[in-house]
Amino acid sequence: MHIFLASKWTKAALFLLCLGPLAAIVLPFLTHAIIPDPLQFIQHGTGDWALRFLVITLTITPLRQILHLPELIRFRRMLGLYAFLYACLHFTTYLVFDKIFDLHEIWKDVYKRPFITMGFLAFTLLIPLAITSTAGWIRRLGGRRWRILHRAIYISAVCAVIHYYWLVKSAVIRPVTYAAIVGVLLLWRLGDWLAKRPRNDSRVQQRLAQ
Amino acid sequence: MSSGKSTDKPTELTYADVTPKVVYSNRRKFLRGAGLAFIAAFAGKRIYDAVSSPSVHAGTKLTSVKSPFSTTEKMNSFEDVTHYNNFYEFGIEKDQPAKNAQRFRTSPWTVSVGGEVKTPRKFSMDDILKIAPLEERIYRHRCVEGWSIVVPWIGFSLSELVKLVEPTPKARYVAFESYYDTGQMPLGRDAGIQLPYVEGLRLDEAMHPLTLLCVGMYGETLPNQDGAPVRLVVPWKYGFKSAKSLVKIRFVKDQPPTTWNLANSHEYGFYSNVNPEVDHPRWSQARERRLPELFKSHKTLLFNGYADQVASLYTGMDLRKNY
Numbered sequence: 001m002h003i004f005l006a007s008k009w010t011k012a013a014l015f016l017l018c019l020g021p022l023a024a025i026v027l028p029f030l031t032h033a034i035i036p037d038p039l040q041f042i043q044h045g046t047g048d049w050a051l052r053f054l055v056i057t058l059t060i061t062p063l064r065q066i067l068h069l070p071e072l073i074r075f076r077r078m079l080g081l082y083a084f085l086y087a088c089l090h091f092t093t094y095l096v097f098d099k100i101f102d103l104h105e106i107w108k109d110v111y112k113r114p115f116i117t118m119g120f121l122a123f124t125l126l127i128p129l130a131i132t133s134t135a136g137w138i139r140r141l142g143g144r145r146w147r148i149l150h151r152a153i154y155i156s157a158v159c160a161v162i163h164y165y166w167l168v169k170s171a172v173i174r175p176v177t178y179a180a181i182v183g184v185l186l187l188w189r190l191g192d193w194l195a196k197r198p199r200n201d202s203r204v205q206q207r208l209a210q
Numbered sequence: 211m212s213s214g215k216s217t218d219k220p221t222e223l224t225y226a227d228v229t230p231k232v233v234y235s236n237r238r239k240f241l242r243g244a245g246l247a248f249i250a251a252f253a254g255k256r257i258y259d260a261v262s263s264p265s266v267h268a269g270t271k272l273t274s275v276k277s278p279f280s281t282t283e284k285m286n287s288f289e290d291v292t293h294y295n296n297f298y299e300f301g302i303e304k305d306q307p308a309k310n311a312q313r314f315r316t317s318p319w320t321v322s323v324g325g326e327v328k329t330p331r332k333f334s335m336d337d338i339l340k341i342a343p344l345e346e347r348i349y350r351h352r353c354v355e356g357w358s359i360v361v362p363w364i365g366f367s368l369s370e371l372v373k374l375v376e377p378t379p380k381a382r383y384v385a386f387e388s389y390y391d392t393g394q395m396p397l398g399r400d401a402g403i404q405l406p407y408v409e410g411l412r413l414d415e416a417m418h419p420l421t422l423l424c425v426g427m428y429g430e431t432l433p434n435q436d437g438a439p440v441r442l443v444v445p446w447k448y449g450f451k452s453a454k455s456l457v458k459i460r461f462v463k464d465q466p467p468t469t470w471n472l473a474n475s476h477e478y479g480f481y482s483n484v485n486p487e488v489d490h491p492r493w494s495q496a497r498e499r500r501l502p503e504l505f506k507s508h509k510t511l512l513f514n515g516y517a518d519q520v521a522s523l524y525t526g527m528d529l530r531k532n533y
Binding site: 034035036037038039040097098099100105108109113115166167169170171172173 | 289290294402403491503504506
């Protein structure tokens, strides 16, 4: 398993696999399938996958710990960037096909409609993370500051789930499922943080001992 | 890999020591190949599902006369109108009714009409088809979600049926109820709205000649996913007012409850007239996408372009308050 995960072929295969959803959105147009509502088809497809890739990216760290597979880290950046790619496509669909470049109307939407505000926030938070995803930026920022910055993905994921929850008309089962998954993934981090934090009483004892 | 451990202690053998290298590197290749094949098959299946669409059974042909109420705008294809349905009893996704409604039993069918009327009656589909000559009415159909289509419906003015049952002076509203049974519509349980689906109109709206009791489209009986065997079509209101698969029509004194208003009264009012000036709280209603166009580029018209015929019904009413 370790060798499999460390192989460059595995990473290449995963890279191609992550393009699958994009193919599933583009191909029906090329094969002249019946797509009664192309805008909704693209908008839902890209939105679903942006959120899914966010969730998958967030599962990497817990999976590494649970399965004792530190090699999984090799895929995290790529998965995160795929989340950003699908989020970009999602936003572009809205900008081009829905709002037809009407920036004034977009601003009104972001300002007036909470579900758009949330989606916009989820998207814009990913931009600095995508930019600083390179090794160069990790070096420039320093590991500690880089890690703090990249915690913005937690907020982005929460915003994305709220965006989804607020946009559905009635059946909330899917957004609620995503909310539960993101909740568990964030609680895992909280637990991790609490476990690693030096206990108060031990600090007191240290001070007494000095 | 076999390491030449030359210590005095007994060496522990690993699988690597006893398995020839060729065999285990082959196995690794095989697993990798199998993994990729599995992933490819899965992706292929998803893409195939996305590309292919279920076919629709052809209905019975209906003869009808042309109507002066018809628009000359370009009609949508039969495929579009039968593969993009909001019919929550058969699933909340728009492609689900086309698959899940195929075995829906629409015969025998009875529509009971009662309440504040002199002659309550139960109509079979044969009775309904005999009420008035069938007309083809090509209407614009605007969904509250921001898309619109043009459909050649077949039916006759609902007023023809209303006249038969003779409402009493007490009748001020008409309440409609759609068919619902969890046996045939198991997905209705997850619809997130109260079912059976109920809708309502003011009596004068129900009596308006544009209000259609619809039994077909595209020259044949209604496909199941489009509300077979009989539905309402109210072209100047958002699509959800046009209740499908009707089983009950009641004439009542007070404004009847309506499904989407019960689900979210802040977003869906009783009137739900198409109005570009009155936004849905979550999106603007100023424009619409005329399917299957990709761009949301059509300007939405007041009363969906039927203002000349219906605006007088709402004289003096605040359409913002009565959304």
